[in-house]
Amino acid sequence: MTDKPGNRQVRLTDPRALRAYAHPTRMALVGLLRREGPFTATRAAELTGESVASCSYHLRMLAKYGLVEEADPEGPGREKPWRATAEFTDWPGYSADPAVAQAAEALTLAVAENYFHRMTRALEARRGLSRQWQEAERFSDVTLYLTPEELVGLGQRVDALVAEYIDRATDPSLRPEGARRVPYLQIAYVDLETPDKDGPEERS
Known part of the structure; x- marks a missing residue:
């Protein structure tokens, strides 16, 4: 499975990493870092609505499994900027290891639910798009x-x-x-x- 096509990927195969990434705040942080990063935990809190302490914790957990890293290790405390380690995330669509299979299935479900919520918000707001964009969208x-x-x-x-x-x-x-x-x-x-x-x- 993959959240986007491409070759510049980080591949998750450790069940602990798969479960860690399945958290909605962590998926949001990785996505924001790929689009808006690098940024600090303080900026992450502004973008997500979470507390700085919460964002700092989630960023450290993501770093533990290779999804993000410190952009400036010499920076002070929570003001250290973070960056994504890759543009895409990939994980097994099949595994003979029950622990990996279960964790990968849970991550796939979490990603699908995230897609659904984002798509629903976009559909609710699409009246604000121009006619050209409304006709170009596919459903x-x-x-x-x-x-x-x-x-x-x-x-x-x-x-x-x-x-x-x-x-x-x-x-x-x-x-x-x-x-x-x-x-x-x-x-x-x-x-x-x-x-x-x-x-x-x-x-x-």
Whole structure:
């Protein structure tokens, strides 16, 4: 699993690291550091609404598992700036180790819930967007019949298309006029609720 496509990743395989990252405040801090960082625990508190002490604790926990690091180790106390160690986080989609599998599943669920809440807020506020942006947004689904190999291949082709725009996240000079931050989700799962049957694709 991965929170974003790309190669500049930190990979989590330790169950303790997986559980640590599943905390909503820690996921928020890593995301903010990737977009806004480096910054101090004081600035983190301003951005998240958490206390400085809470942010300092969560940043130390993230550093313990290699997700963030001190940008200036010589800085004083809570005024030390922190930075993300990578642009993306990756974790196992499958593991034969029950502890890893359980922790990875919990992290995937936490990330999915985070995506859902963020998307819901965006949908509630989309009336404030221009007509052009409202029409450009995508909200659709399609049911496909694929083998595991075909699903992997489809994901790789989509990743290749998305990768054309990835560098804009870290290099503002690459962003054309009018470009805005657009979370682009890729979600594909085996439907266990509907029995397999032959028939046309379902589309909504």
